Amino acid sequence: MERVNTRLYVEDKLFEGATVGLDSAAAHYLRSVLRLEPGARVGLFNEREGEWLGIIDGLGKGWCSLRVKECRREIEAERDIWLVFAPIKRSRIDFLAEKAGELGCSRILPVFTRYTDVKRVNTERLAAHAKESAEQCERLSVTRVDEAVSLEKMIQNWPADRRLVVCAEFGEARPIAEVFTELLRDEPDAGLKPWAVLIGPEGGFSKEELEALSRLSYVTPVGLGPRVLRADTAAVAALSCWQAILGDGGMRPPKGTTPVTIT
Amino acid sequence: MERVNTRLYVEDKLFEGATVGLDSAAAHYLRSVLRLEPGARVGLFNEREGEWLGIIDGLGKGWCSLRVKECRREIEAERDIWLVFAPIKRSRIDFLAEKAGELGCSRILPVFTRYTDVKRVNTERLAAHAKESAEQCERLSVTRVDEAVSLEKMIQNWPADRRLVVCAEFGEARPIAEVFTELLRDEPDAGLKPWAVLIGPEGGFSKEELEALSRLSYVTPVGLGPRVLRADTAAVAALSCWQAILGDGGMRPPKGTTPVTIT
Numbered sequence: 001m002e003r004v005n006t007r008l009y010v011e012d013k014l015f016e017g018a019t020v021g022l023d024s025a026a027a028h029y030l031r032s033v034l035r036l037e038p039g040a041r042v043g044l045f046n047e048r049e050g051e052w053l054g055i056i057d058g059l060g061k062g063w064c065s066l067r068v069k070e071c072r073r074e075i076e077a078e079r080d081i082w083l084v085f086a087p088i089k090r091s092r093i094d095f096l097a098e099k100a101g102e103l104g105c106s107r108i109l110p111v112f113t114r115y116t117d118v119k120r121v122n123t124e125r126l127a128a129h130a131k132e133s134a135e136q137c138e139r140l141s142v143t144r145v146d147e148a149v150s151l152e153k154m155i156q157n158w159p160a161d162r163r164l165v166v167c168a169e170f171g172e173a174r175p176i177a178e179v180f181t182e183l184l185r186d187e188p189d190a191g192l193k194p195w196a197v198l199i200g201p202e203g204g205f206s207k208e209e210l211e212a213l214s215r216l217s218y219v220t221p222v223g224l225g226p227r228v229l230r231a232d233t234a235a236v237a238a239l240s241c242w243q244a245i246l247g248d249g250g251m252r253p254p255k256g257t258t259p260v261t262i263t
Numbered sequence: 264m265e266r267v268n269t270r271l272y273v274e275d276k277l278f279e280g281a282t283v284g285l286d287s288a289a290a291h292y293l294r295s296v297l298r299l300e301p302g303a304r305v306g307l308f309n310e311r312e313g314e315w316l317g318i319i320d321g322l323g324k325g326w327c328s329l330r331v332k333e334c335r336r337e338i339e340a341e342r343d344i345w346l347v348f349a350p351i352k353r354s355r356i357d358f359l360a361e362k363a364g365e366l367g368c369s370r371i372l373p374v375f376t377r378y379t380d381v382k383r384v385n386t387e388r389l390a391a392h393a394k395e396s397a398e399q400c401e402r403l404s405v406t407r408v409d410e411a412v413s414l415e416k417m418i419q420n421w422p423a424d425r426r427l428v429v430c431a432e433f434g435e436a437r438p439i440a441e442v443f444t445e446l447l448r449d450e451p452d453a454g455l456k457p458w459a460v461l462i463g464p465e466g467g468f469s470k471e472e473l474e475a476l477s478r479l480s481y482v483t484p485v486g487l488g489p490r491v492l493r494a495d496t497a498a499v500a501a502l503s504c505w506q507a508i509l510g511d512g513g514m515r516p517p518k519g520t521t522p523v524t525i526t
Contacts, residue, residue, distance in 0.1 A: 138489070251486075
């Protein structure tokens with residue numbers, strides 16, 4: 001497979017001979033940042049048709065059209081892991097969306113808990129970060145971003161077949177690696193089922209919240225060791241352990257892909 | 264144990280009745296940011312004497328003196344894990360130092376590899392980030408920051424009893440969780456020995472570098488799954504897995520500590 005230096009997620013249906021138009025942000029990026037010209041090669045992908053080679057047909061201020069050539073990668077089954085988190089301040093929440101994208105989250109859901117300080121969440125900005133990180137890390141899908149809801153509402157609407165790991169600094173909790181390793185031994189396909197990780201706000205969960213969560217049949221409280229981690233660190237640590245032990249940690253990056261230089 | 268809202272790392276010897284003077288940055292923080300006054304309680308700690316209660320005796324522009332009262336926490340043995348990484352650009356390298364602090368690294372070592380773009384590393388700034396994160400996460404020690412060296416020099420000076428996990432996106436590598444879980448089974452005290460994790464630059468290692476590293480007796484190349492992770496994400500993912508499986512993931516935060524609200 002010939003290399004491409006740029007991959008873009010597109011909603012359009014991808015097939016040989018299709019014409020794809022980019023939105024103005026993507027067109028601006030190709031034209032004014034990367035300074036690409038007609039004839040340049042770009043990877044185009046989505047979670048339905050996989051990744052295809054696109055050749056720039058034409059581009060101008062705010063527009064770019066590409067002609068789709070051959071398929072570069074077929075779609076693959078992905079793990080279904082959500083990140084549920086109490087909103088934190090701007091630079092750290094942006095970071096969280098980026099990392100959730102890289103760590104293969106299918107969805108992120110902001111939830112307001114008792115000690116959550118942040119009152120509003122710009123889900124569009126988070127979605128843009130998640131999309132960019134999917135484009136850079138060789139995923140074929142993007143992380144969806146839900147609108148923020150209260151913890152009560154999240155619990156009311158929770159799909160009972162989705163297991164929820166709650167990262168708990170205090171109270172009863174078993175070590176995360178022990179929980180996942182034991183589960184993998186007793187139920188080898190556990191990682192193919194729906195999962196989620198829940199991270200509290202910087203002030204932690206309230207005692208009542210943690211107790212209410214622990215009573216839910218689908219919840220397992222886990223501990224992340226002796227250090228009190230920031231919310232963003234806890235999220236990356238828990239997702240990394242999940243992917244490494246239960247998820248797709250045994251897979252390798254697709255052949256013929258280039259490590260993308262991040263600017 | 265009564266709570267304190269602020270913990271400071273100090274080099275001074277800590278014992279009952281000792282007087283401790285702060286440097287001007289810490290004094291400014293207590294006086295002008297937290298607006299503390301004489302009589303206020305502060306945690307003081309280092310890796311030799313543990314954590315002690317300090318009471319502010321007096322403070323002014325650029326100075327603060329504290330009287331040391333009782334011991335709050337005895338010192339504990341910590342794991343000995345280094346993070347070796349190719350320098351990346353400013354916001355991401357600061358983040359890396361912060362996370363290495365939170366994830367309990369004893370030391371971080373910047374190394375220049377063939378595809379490393381960044382030419383200079385401000386190790387003082389990294390040390391400040393690492394110290395701040397140790398203060399906030401309930402550690403009793405801080406992460407030391409080495410001066411940057413070339414990869415060749417790092418290999419020349421490497422202590423042969425320190426195992427080195429190399430995160431390799433390409434080439435032969437076994438899944439990180441599999442390597443650690445197997446090792447824990449065959450050698451239960453493996454996590455008490457000296458370890459290090461090596462992360463390449465955004466452009467990856469060169470083929471020659473990866474081959475040279477793989478030939479070293481103390482090196483194990485590991486894979487982090489199918490997504491090509493940014494260097495900072497790869498570092499947090501690898502360190503999190505190491506602590507969870509081989510390190511202190513089975514421990515819980517000290518009793519009586521408060522989740523610190525990060526501003």
